[in-house]
Amino acid sequence: MPARLTPAEPSPDSGGAEVVQPSGSGESQSFTAKERQRALSYFRHAACKSHLQRMDEWIRRKLRCLRLKQRKRAGPIAEFLHQLGVPKWRAWIGALSGKGWWRLSGSPPAMEGMSLAWFESLGLVSLVQRCEQLNR
Numbered sequence: 001m002p003a004r005l006t007p008a009e010p011s012p013d014s015g016g017a018e019v020v021q022p023s024g025s026g027e028s029q030s031f032t033a034k035e036r037q038r039a040l041s042y043f044r045h046a047a048c049k050s051h052l053q054r055m056d057e058w059i060r061r062k063l064r065c066l067r068l069k070q071r072k073r074a075g076p077i078a079e080f081l082h083q084l085g086v087p088k089w090r091a092w093i094g095a096l097s098g099k100g101w102w103r104l105s106g107s108p109p110a111m112e113g114m115s116l117a118w119f120e121s122l123g124l125v126s127l128v129q130r131c132e133q134l135n136r
Helices: 033-043 049-071 074-083 088-095 101-105 108-113 116-122 127-134
Strands: 005-008 019-022
Touching (some): 049 101, 074 108
């Protein structure tokens, strides 16, 4: 559920302008697919392809990180990467690297197994492609 905004009391140094703050603390700030589409529609006229590309890369890496973290240990990680088409020896080298989840998600075996094609097969919408569709 998106954070609701509630009007706050104007501060003395704001010149009487109304300030809007999120209500409640600790509410989730996650975006739904509809909100993401709305944001893209808003920014479709801006020249922000490079920003969207970096955001796409970050989202894919974060999803790789979460997927690896769900596997928890080296054995299941290696098995998962092998099922995605990574050679068994490379999957084990990646799984046994001892690096943290974020760094592991940027490793060549993880990026080879969870490639762009894999994300597209799962239905992940590319922000750059969506922006290009809107600008046609």
